[in-house]
Amino acid sequence: MIIAGNILMVIGGVFLLLGGFGVLRMPDVFNRIQAGTKATTLGAFSLILGVGFVHPQWLLKLILIIVFIAITNPVGSSVLARAAYKKGAYQYKKEGEERSEVK
Amino acid sequence: MINIIVFSLIGLGVLFALIRLIAGPSSFDRVVGLDTLNIIITAAIVMIALVLESSLYLDIALAYAILSFLETVVFARFLEGKQ
Amino acid sequence: MKKGISTFLALWAIWILIAGFNVTEIILGGAVALILAFIVSKYVNYSFGFSIVLGALKFVFVYIPVFIYKLVIANLDMAYRVLSPKMPINPGIVKVPTEIKNDFGKLVLANSITLTPGTLSLDVEDGHVLVHWVNVKGSTEEEYKKEISKDFDKILGGIIK
Numbered sequence: 001m002i003i004a005g006n007i008l009m010v011i012g013g014v015f016l017l018l019g020g021f022g023v024l025r026m027p028d029v030f031n032r033i034q035a036g037t038k039a040t041t042l043g044a045f046s047l048i049l050g051v052g053f054v055h056p057q058w059l060l061k062l063i064l065i066i067v068f069i070a071i072t073n074p075v076g077s078s079v080l081a082r083a084a085y086k087k088g089a090y091q092y093k094k095e096g097e098e099r100s101e102v103k
Numbered sequence: 104m105i106n107i108i109v110f111s112l113i114g115l116g117v118l119f120a121l122i123r124l125i126a127g128p129s130s131f132d133r134v135v136g137l138d139t140l141n142i143i144i145t146a147a148i149v150m151i152a153l154v155l156e157s158s159l160y161l162d163i164a165l166a167y168a169i170l171s172f173l174e175t176v177v178f179a180r181f182l183e184g185k186q
Numbered sequence: 187m188k189k190g191i192s193t194f195l196a197l198w199a200i201w202i203l204i205a206g207f208n209v210t211e212i213i214l215g216g217a218v219a220l221i222l223a224f225i226v227s228k229y230v231n232y233s234f235g236f237s238i239v240l241g242a243l244k245f246v247f248v249y250i251p252v253f254i255y256k257l258v259i260a261n262l263d264m265a266y267r268v269l270s271p272k273m274p275i276n277p278g279i280v281k282v283p284t285e286i287k288n289d290f291g292k293l294v295l296a297n298s299i300t301l302t303p304g305t306l307s308l309d310v311e312d313g314h315v316l317v318h319w320v321n322v323k324g325s326t327e328e329e330y331k332k333e334i335s336k337d338f339d340k341i342l343g344g345i346i347k
Binding site for chain 1: 108111113115116118120129145149150153158162168169172175180183
Binding site: 018021022025026033034037039041042060064071074082085091092 | 258264265267268269273275277293300305307309320
């Protein structure tokens with residue numbers, strides 16, 4: 001049980017690191033939001049669940065935190081992306097691609 | 104041992120998000136960095152609860168998650184409304 | 187009256203989840219929730235009946251496994267894109283049609299789109315979801331819908347409508 005929890009915690013840490021790295025590396029605002037939101041959401045889920053395996057008596061509250069992150073995190077990133085879209089933030093295009101703004 | 108590994112991974116993630124927060128060309132990039140930073144820190148607070156064996160920190164993590172969501176939405180609304 | 191009872195149950199459930207299973211906490215929380223529900227019920231504008239329990243059970247057992255599977259796939263995909271040196275991305279903003287009409291369904295659909303591989307919902311208009319997509323495939327709305335939201339639209343349409 002504790003070993004499974006530790007493995008989940010390390011996987012979560014790796015995904016949190018990838019989230020930070022994605023935010024640093026991606027070329028425009030929307031791609032950064034995607035990398036940041038997705039990787040950190042799964043990373044946080046996995047890490048918190050791992051802590052729940054190590055400490056089973058906290059499991060209920062930890063699941064409450066997970067549900068809360070699952071509801072609010074996509075909403076927050078969506079609101080942010082919508083604001084960036086409405087203000088006409090810079091959009092990265094692949095070289096040699098011609099595309100209208102919205103199809 | 105396992106705590107040190109997990110905390111180092113989290114610390115590197117925080118470092119990358121902080122670089123984006125400081126260097127971001129537009130204000131949206133900064134808010135994206137801040138949002139990512141907040142989620143990583145929520146997970147880090149849960150880790151702290153595990154290390155210090157104290158369930159009080161879980162309440163702090165929950166409150167931090169709620170406040171970080173509010174923070175993101177308020178910043179996004181503010182930037183959207185600014186002309 | 188129905189509003190009052192709904193508010194009371196919701197508040198009490200949240201309190202028990204936060205405070206934990208402890209007899210004094212449960213009794214005290216129940217008393218405070220009763221008083222609060224009595225005061226607040228004039229201002230709230232919702233209520234739920236017995237059918238919400240069935241809906242919630244269906245939601246948990248049908249929707250959540252699909253959601254978790256898609257979330258894991260999304261993350262592996264994103265990790266591959268972030269880590270590979272050439273960064274194989276082809277981003278663009280597309281419009282996806284949807285049949286879901288009510289507000290809660292739209293919220294869940296937008297959340298699901300945000301957490302599925304390579305997509306991020308920007309805005310919900312009537313009958314359309316604006317989606318930012320890391321790796322655009324296809325060129326018509328039907329193709330987009332097939333790639334992005336077909337599974338979720340089917341499952342959610344069965345549960346919520």
